[in-house]
Amino acid sequence: MSDEEDKKMIDIYVMGRRYKVPEGLTIMTALEYSGYKYVRGCGCRGGFCGACSTVYRKEGEYKLKMDLACQTAVEDGMFLVQLPFVPAVRKGFEIEDVDPKQNDNVLLEKYPEIARCVSCNTCTKACPQDIKVMDYVQASLRGDVDRAAKLSFDCIQCGLCSIRCPADIKHYHLAQLARRIKGRYIDLESSELAKMVEELQEGKYDEELNKLCSMSKEELKKVYDERTFQKEG
Amino acid sequence: MSDGYPEYMRRSIEKVEATRENRADIDFERMKPEESQETLDNFHPDYRKEGKHELKVGPSKGELAPIELAELLESPSIIDPSEIDLSQVDYDVEILIVGGGGAGTVAALWAIKEGIDPKDILIATKLRHGDSNSMMAQGGIQAADKEVDSPVTHYLDAIGGGHYTNEPDLLKALTKDAPEIIKWHEKLGIMYDRDEKGEFVELPGGGTSRYRLHSAGDYTGMELMRVLMDESRNKGVPVLEFAPAVELLTDEKGNVSGALLMNLETNEYYVVRAKSTIMATGGFGRLHVQSYPTSNHYGATADGLIMGYRVGIPLRDMDSVQYHPTGAAFPDQVIGLLVTEKVRSLGGQPVNADGELFVNPLEPRDVEAAAIIRECYGREKGITTPTGMRGVWLDSPLIDFKEGEGTVAKRLPAMVRQYERFNIDMTKDPILVFPTLHYQNGGLMINSDSSTAVDGLFAAGEVSGGVHGKNRLMGNSLLDFNVFGRRAGITAAMHARKGQKPSKLTLDHLTKYNKELKDAGIERKNPSPMLLPEYRGKRVLERHLDVQVTL
Numbered sequence: 001m002s003d004e005e006d007k008k009m010i011d012i013y014v015m016g017r018r019y020k021v022p023e024g025l026t027i028m029t030a031l032e033y034s035g036y037k038y039v040r041g042c043g044c045r046g047g048f049c050g051a052c053s054t055v056y057r058k059e060g061e062y063k064l065k066m067d068l069a070c071q072t073a074v075e076d077g078m079f080l081v082q083l084p085f086v087p088a089v090r091k092g093f094e095i096e097d098v099d100p101k102q103n104d105n106v107l108l109e110k111y112p113e114i115a116r117c118v119s120c121n122t123c124t125k126a127c128p129q130d131i132k133v134m135d136y137v138q139a140s141l142r143g144d145v146d147r148a149a150k151l152s153f154d155c156i157q158c159g160l161c162s163i164r165c166p167a168d169i170k171h172y173h174l175a176q177l178a179r180r181i182k183g184r185y186i187d188l189e190s191s192e193l194a195k196m197v198e199e200l201q202e203g204k205y206d207e208e209l210n211k212l213c214s215m216s217k218e219e220l221k222k223v224y225d226e227r228t229f230q231k232e233g
Numbered sequence: 234m235s236d237g238y239p240e241y242m243r244r245s246i247e248k249v250e251a252t253r254e255n256r257a258d259i260d261f262e263r264m265k266p267e268e269s270q271e272t273l274d275n276f277h278p279d280y281r282k283e284g285k286h287e288l289k290v291g292p293s294k295g296e297l298a299p300i301e302l303a304e305l306l307e308s309p310s311i312i313d314p315s316e317i318d319l320s321q322v323d324y325d326v327e328i329l330i331v332g333g334g335g336a337g338t339v340a341a342l343w344a345i346k347e348g349i350d351p352k353d354i355l356i357a358t359k360l361r362h363g364d365s366n367s368m369m370a371q372g373g374i375q376a377a378d379k380e381v382d383s384p385v386t387h388y389l390d391a392i393g394g395g396h397y398t399n400e401p402d403l404l405k406a407l408t409k410d411a412p413e414i415i416k417w418h419e420k421l422g423i424m425y426d427r428d429e430k431g432e433f434v435e436l437p438g439g440g441t442s443r444y445r446l447h448s449a450g451d452y453t454g455m456e457l458m459r460v461l462m463d464e465s466r467n468k469g470v471p472v473l474e475f476a477p478a479v480e481l482l483t484d485e486k487g488n489v490s491g492a493l494l495m496n497l498e499t500n501e502y503y504v505v506r507a508k509s510t511i512m513a514t515g516g517f518g519r520l521h522v523q524s525y526p527t528s529n530h531y532g533a534t535a536d537g538l539i540m541g542y543r544v545g546i547p548l549r550d551m552d553s554v555q556y557h558p559t560g561a562a563f564p565d566q567v568i569g570l571l572v573t574e575k576v577r578s579l580g581g582q583p584v585n586a587d588g589e590l591f592v593n594p595l596e597p598r599d600v601e602a603a604a605i606i607r608e609c610y611g612r613e614k615g616i617t618t619p620t621g622m623r624g625v626w627l628d629s630p631l632i633d634f635k636e637g638e639g640t641v642a643k644r645l646p647a648m649v650r651q652y653e654r655f656n657i658d659m660t661k662d663p664i665l666v667f668p669t670l671h672y673q674n675g676g677l678m679i680n681s682d683s684s685t686a687v688d689g690l691f692a693a694g695e696v697s698g699g700v701h702g703k704n705r706l707m708g709n710s711l712l713d714f715n716v717f718g719r720r721a722g723i724t725a726a727m728h729a730r731k732g733q734k735p736s737k738l739t740l741d742h743l744t745k746y747n748k749e750l751k752d753a754g755i756e757r758k759n760p761s762p763m764l765l766p767e768y769r770g771k772r773v774l775e776r777h778l779d780v781q782v783t784l
Contacts, residue, residue: 024564024565024566029768033769033770034770035773035774035777037768040360040475040498042360043360043361043530043531044366044368044369044530044531046369046651047647047651048369048452048454048455049363049368049455051360051364072654073566073655090466092469095422095464095467129650153424153449153450154646154647154650156455179422180460181422182422183419183422183423183425184419184421187424187427187431190415190419190433191431191432192379192380192432192433193376193416194416195378196377196383196412197413200384200409200413205383205384205385208383209384209388212388212389212392212401212405213401213402213404220389220393220397221393225266225393227386227393228442230381230382230442232444233434233444
């Protein structure tokens, strides 16, 4: 998109090997510029899928940092490695069996290792989405499913939290379970939706729909252009 | 204040701020049919004849397709049929699902409900399970479930938005199944935005006449996809990752009898025999039609269109491509990334360099996109970035101005986070946008039960065509993959139950297709499917040695 010749070049180190790349690229596009064609480690390229988890250190620093390759600009002297897969164990369940009213603390039951949390907060620091990971683990421990679900909502399931955890907690699987319990059991069911589904099953809209299906373009155009707009929700 | 903008852009932002209060309550008049047609004709990339190619071979011979797609369709396969040994079957299944995104995963879950044992299903996918455009959808999913709304109104909105080119049967299925899909999602535990009584908080989208859009923050697609995947794992559906289908297999009658997969890491091929095969490979944004940036996933390379076309499925509406009105235009690192329509649903306005509102923020997508292109290239009222990209402002702070401070942060956390990474605070400053290649409106022709013209093959989701005609409305693609993924799963299950194991596995259709190419005098050197797009640096590719290194 931009003219490469005008750009200042910087050094990055991919698993130790140095490449010169134009400033302003993301880690992902810098690796591609250097000649890497992704098979693993690249997904949506927009910060939604967690495929491009990257660990890096900046020259002169001792800290290992973590971020998404597609959402982070390269800096001079970055040492990079990608971790596109986490072999974390996940507990299966039937959604019918995890009603919090029928269970004492289903989160703790499925993931007893959360009791080993030492509150070191490493998970939170590792999270590229800035989620309060430790806080939702603590909420889960207390059986506060609602809070665990809300706090973890922006999770992209990259797994960086679990890689760093000294207690081997599988945060992102725990959080997924919490969110599904909230969606199914804590949130109230919509009565408007239930009514519409019932009406549809009774065939209430069949005739009108069939009528639209058989209309000519001109007839449809007329009805479409005359339709009214709802002003407020 | 954010410091991500250069000084000259900030001066234009000051004009946006100066006009904000007066613009806030303007209900900009929607374009009359004549004006919208004229805007499309003059400024929408689809209406440029030079970008199209008339197909010379195959079931849609004579139809127009974007040049970038036509070149792949009119190419030989990446495999040579004579080199493949089909006598060893590696996976023998009832249902093969090609593609592990939204449509494929929904299909698996409904095939199980229809009585298929999960272990008799195989999802083969190019990248990881869930890697798809479905995951990236931000805005929401349409379903008419309010008192003031009905599937009838939903149908009308969609067919008008699609310029009356949608297939009536498919659109009826889409709008009528919608409430039941949301009901299913409720049972699965998807966390939709609700009010204190449990009713859904719904918004309007471009071209919708009702507030009908259900969302889960601005991570709607991600929330759907991760729950669907979670459920698929609960049921134990086998998934083969990094193993895309490279061609379909056919029996002696030309019916589809499975597919040939390739392990992307070892290049080994696998033979899959299946009674039913569901094509759910998604769209083609990564072809960068007319050199546009794209909001699409890395894997959106039209593979399913190519495989399906070679086996005899006609394409439809391929001449229309959806450019989302608002892709990011600044900074360079995010060019093409989606800025969800929800920014406008919530009240954000597109405004030009002088801070003037120039179009109703919620026109159908193609009209809105054309109006933004017109502002930049017809009226010269866009803002040019330091690297030469043009765009208009999307006044996001207006949302907080009207709805109260904190609304943007609460309702659009993904967007806010994306811009924060580049030192732009979209709750305080507007963001620069320009249309981005977003959706493949057309695709493989399907019937309303997701079956196709060839026995044994079913298709669902973005790879299929007809549901949206020549222009899809916001919130209808998440719905599409649920409605037709479900139908494909059920129909494929019924087909598998009554059918015998395919007697023969061949690649005869490829040999036939290759001959057609030869007879038409077409010789191309870029075999397809593409599988992955090419973004490596020019210098590296020029010095690339094509040798096999033994490990």
